[in-house]
Amino acid sequence: MMLAFVGVFLFVAFGAVTGASSWLEAWGIWGGGAYGAFLFFMALLVIPDLWIRGTAPVRFHRQRREVAFVVEHPGRRVFLPSPSAHLMYGFWFALFSISGGFVVFSLGFLGGEEELLGTTGIVWMAITHLVISPALAIGYVALYRGVRRLAGWRKETVFVPWEDVVAVATRNMAVTVGGPAGIGWQLHILPPDPERPGYSLAGAGIEVSVTSLQMAMMQWELIRRYMEEGAEAVPERADDYSVAWYKDEMARQRRRHEREGKPFWRYRLGRWMELAYFASWYTEYRVNHVLPKAIPKGWVQEWSRPLPEAEWAQPSAGLTELSRQVTAAYERGETFLDLGPVEERFGQSNAGEVPKAAYRSVPFSANVG
Incomplete structure (x- = not known):
């Protein structure tokens, strides 16, 4: 995940240096790339959440x-891909992320010599991003569940x-x-x-x-x-991978590094690159x-x-x-x-x-x- 963020960062940095003729265009390139990276990051969270919500419980x-x-x-066979299938999720995410990133990207060139989309095009792309794409995803989930019920x-x-x-x-x-x-x-x-x-x-x-x-x-x-x-x-319920566990682990690792005479900042930087604190917080969520x-x-x-x-x-x-x-x-x-x-x-x-x-x-x- 961090490699993906670094790749997006290098791409938009290269575009901002070589392809932007104004601060507005540079903002469009940076903003579009950053928004695309944000959507990619969210996709990594949404897919497991969908799987968890669809997991049958045991008590x-x-x-x-x-x-x-x-x-x-099971009932009769349903010839529709599951909403959680990689094909369907990839289609929805591609439509959602490309339309969103392209809106932000196009705003930077609005009114310039190399205008990518006019005002009308940007408005329709934004509507696709904010309304049409989510509606298609939600509607397909409802359709799939309804067809399965009809199929028994x-x-x-x-x-x-x-x-x-x-x-x-x-x-x-x-x-x-x-x-x-x-x-x-x-x-x-x-x-x-x-x-x-x-x-x-x-x-x-x-x-x-x-x-x-x-x-x-x-x-x-x-x-x-x-x-x-x-x-x-x-034993009592394990608190592993919670925020409290992360803080205790960092304190324990700090003491270990100090005892062994090793620089602790390298270990802390590695955990930061792995988004370990965020992972602990999101596990609790x-x-x-x-x-x-x-x-x-x-x-x-x-x-x-x-x-x-x-x-x-x-x-x-x-x-x-x-x-x-x-x-x-x-x-x-x-x-x-x-x-x-x-x-x-x-x-x-x-x-x-x-x-x-x-x-x-x-x-x-x-x-x-």
């Missing part, structure tokens, strides 16, 4: 011992018993003509299909990128201990303002309410015994990564699964559970 309820998943049931696509919330939930760690390798480019891990939390043992419900579940298999196992163990033992069994928009207001509101302790669901006898033995292993000093396959180690094996009744479900937008 854990330890007192009910249930997990609410969102399942999207629908979402519903499925309540899965906690002991049925499946966690899978997968390894992904990117392969290019030069060979393997990198390996990444992902933790998938999935609802199984009760009517088809061995399969998960289509269009449901979440995935989280992790750095290693061990990290995937630790993430899952934190969720398991929360559901089995309560919030007191897991996404958590507080973008993520909540992924669900309708009041989603499973009744189901999410706490229950009196007398009504709490209880674990099965087999799981209770496994949890007891795992806790005993912890008390002996073993770690989660040392345990290996828990069922095999403690003499239990999964019986062959058989089809059973479908899980309870409600429409995705319903407030009841």
